[in-house]
Each structure stands twice: as structure tokens, then as C-alpha cells.
Amino acid sequence: MFVIIPGSLVLGFIFSSGLQPYIKAVPYMFAYVTLTMAIGCGLSQLREVAKRPGIMALTFVIAHVVSPLLAYGAGVLLYGADSPYVIGLVLFTIIPLGVSTVLWVGLSGGSVPLMLAMVVLDSALSPLVVPAGIHLFFDTAVEIEAGPLIADLCILIVLPTVIGVALNQISKGRIQGIVQPYAAPLSKLCFVGVVALNASAIAPHLDKLGEDMATLVPLVVLLVGACYALGFIGTAKPHNREQQITVSYATGMRNISLGIVLALGYFSPLTAVPVVLSILIQQPLATVHHYILQKLNNKTAGKPKPSQVR
Template structure:
């Protein structure tokens, strides 16, 4: 991630004139990435997680209510309530949970099944959560094609998720191991392409950002850190290390590529800038968070060892 994400951003900026005509392919590339995630989750895992509605509901309160309100407050205080940057900060906070969080949860000793199910459920409800959240916070200030956004979210998130879960069930869970050696590398290439194409799309606007970057970068770092902290401290009442690890990563990591797609498709292109910056910050922050978790919350002798995801 440290190499792929910055590298694809650089390629997108340097080759923007060549890549810009292909930007329309982004939703379809992203739909494939979602599909490869969904084939690892079945109805049994979803049912298991639904037996713990308190954790699910609380995670979504932290990620889709508390985090967007904090993002709006910080952005409005520094840039003004009507700034496109504020829309970008809120969009980062309100988009669905990140697929790569599943890997970090596994490496840090959290519940992979819970995290995977949270991602799938959150992706499925995103056509309701994202447009309604933006509309409630900005109202008439931001002119949103709500119908178009819902249609795109269904295309790139909901439909691939449903197809993936269905394939998992029909194959009795065997499909992921059968196709992973092919599907996973292609998924990474699609992810790189999504980032590069969106970088190419915003390249013409970069000249406008020189004076704002001094404030944008620190605020983006602060917001990502706050999202991790929300999950960590919000999960403390559960008094369970596995839950704490899972909820903290769920709160800290967002589906950034989707955020860029929505920012470029439905808002001022400048609103995509905080989302792009978050791409560079989110993964290094995940590494730091992993280190902090290992130091502060070492498994007790009676706990099982962390799950490692191949």
C-alpha cells in the first residue's frame, strides 16, 4: 500500500492528459474491487454478526454520525461552511468502511468475520446513508443529484456485494480459494487504476491548491487520526480486545476510492482533494495504529493469538 497508492497518484498526475479520457471506466473498475471483497463473506457470517446488533449500531454511530459532525465542525471553522473542502472532509467521514481494514484487523488480532460483515452491511446501506447524510448536513448549499448518486452506489457497491455473497453461498464458501490467485492481483490493478484515473481527473485543479495545502494536509492528518481514536475509545465500554481492535479499524479506515469517485462525479472537483490526501494518510496511520494496539492492548495469556490473513 505504501508503494502502490503514492505511485498510482504520481502516475495519474504525470500522465493526466493520456488517462483523463478513460475516467468513465472508474465505476466499473471499482465494482470489480467490491466483488472480490464480497466473495469472502457468506450469509452465515452476516447472521453471526447480526446477533451482536449493539456493536454494529454503535460502530455506525461512530462512523456515520460522530465522525461527519466532527469533520464538518473542523472544516467549517478553518475554511468556512460553504467551502468545497468541507464537503470533502465530510464525504471522507461518511463513506462506507474500507475493504483493506479486514487485512489490518486480521493482523492485529481482531474479529475478521465481524469486520468483513461490517464492510458488507455498510456497503449495502451506503445508497441511503451517503446521500441522506450529505443532504442533511449541507442542504441546498450543495446541489446533489441524489438519484444519480444512489444509482452509482447500487452499481459499484450494492450489486457487486449481492453477487459476491451469492457466489459464496452457491459455492459453499469455496469460490474465494479457487479464484483468489487470479482475482486478487486483478483487483489490486483495478484499485491502482481507480486511484490513478481520479488523480488524472483532478490534476487540472492542483494549481489552485498551493496556498491551501499548508492547512489541508495537517487537517487531513488530524481527521484520520480522530476517526481511529473515535473507534478506539468508543469500543472501550465493550471491555473486549477483539472488539476494540475491530471497531477502531472500522472507524479509522474508509473506502477512499469510492469517496474520490463520488467527489469527482457529484461535487466541486476541489472537494476531492481532502479525500485524495486521506489516501496517503490512511495506510501509514493504520501501521501506527497497529503499533499502538500492540503496545497498549497485549493479548492476555488466555486469549487466542492474532489471526493472520493470507
């Protein structure tokens, strides 16, 4: 991710004029990425999440209620309520959980089945969550028709998700192992294409940023870092380490490629700038978060148990 995402952005900016004619292909590429993600999730994993409605609800509240309020407040404080940057900051927090969280959760000792199922369910709910969030925060400032947005989200997210889960269920989970050698590399190429093509769409508008980058970059860093921290702190009380790791990554990482597609499709190009910045930031911060988690795990492991103290 350190190489792929920044590299894709740079390629998109450098070759923007040549790539712009292919921007219309982005929704199809994104739908394919969603399909390959959903193939790895079956009904059994969704049932596992259904057994833990409390943690799922808490995750979604932190990710899509608390985080957007924080993003909106910080954005308005710096840029005013009418700024496209504020829309981009809020959009980052209301889009679905990121697919790459599954990788980080696995590396850090979280629950991969829980994370994968939450990604699928959150993606399926996005046609309701995203328009509702935009309406709630920007009803008077942004004119956007909910119907076309919901339809696009159903095509981009819900339909590929339903097809992927259905294929997993019909094949009894065997399809992932069969198609993985071919589907996974193509999915990564499509992800690169989504990032590069959307970067090419933003490139002509970079000269408008000017001095705003001096405040926007630190703000996005703080916002993404706060999203990780909110998930970690918000699940500290049950003292379930696996659950805490899973939720902290879930609330910290979003489906940024979808955020860029929506930002460029329904708002001004400047709205996509905070979303693009978060692409560069959320993966490095995921590494920092992983490092902190490992340090905390080692520290906890080194403490003597009560029986040993006696």
C-alpha cells in the same frame, strides 16, 4: 499499501493527460473490486454480525454520525460552510468502511469475520447513508439529485456485493479459493487504476490549492487520526480487546476509492482533494495504530492477574 497508493497517485499526476480519456472506466473497475471483496463473505458471517447488533450500531454511529459532525465543524471553522474542502471532509466520513480494514484487523488480532461482514453491510447501506448525509449537512449549499446518486451507489456497491455474497453462498464458500489466484491480482490492478485515473482528473486543478495545503494536510491528518481514536475509545468500556481493535480500524478507514469517484462525479474537483489526501494518510496511520495496539497488548499481557497478586 505504502508503495501502491502513493505510487498510483504519482503515476496519475505525471501521466494525467494520457490517462484522462480512460476515466470513464473507473466505475466498472471499482465495481469489480467490490465484487472480489464480497465473494469472501457468506450469509453465515452476516448472521454472526446480526447476533451483535449493538456493536454494529455503535460502529456505524461513530463512523457516520460522530465523525461527520467532527469533520464538518473543523472544516467550517477553517474554511467556511461553502468551501468544497468541507464537502470533501464530510464525504470521507460518510462513505462506507474500507475493504483494507480486513487486512489490518487480521494483523492486529481483531475479528476478521465481524469486520468483513460489517464492510459488506455498510456498503449495502451506502445508497441510504451517503445521500442522507449529504442532504443533512449541505441541503442549502449543495444541489445534488439523490436519485442518480442512489442509482450509482447501487451499481457500484450494492449489486456487486449481492452477487459476491450469492456466489459465496451457492458455492458454500469454495469459490473464493478457486478464483483468488486470478481475481486478487486483477483486483489490485483495478484498485491502482481507480486511484491513478482519479488522480489524473484532479491534476489540472492542483494549481488552485495554493496556500490551502498548509492547513488542509494537518487537518486531514488530525481527522483521520481522530476517527481511529473515536472507535478505540468508544468501545473501551466492554473490555473486549478483539472488539475494540475491530471497531477502531472500522471507524478509521474508509472506502476512499468510492469517495473519489463520488467527489469527482457530483462535486467540484477541489472536493476530491481531502479525499485524495486521506488516501495517503489513512494507511500510514493504520501502521501507527497497529504499533500502538501492539504496545498496549504487551503492556496488558505484562500485568499480573488478580490471582497472581494474591
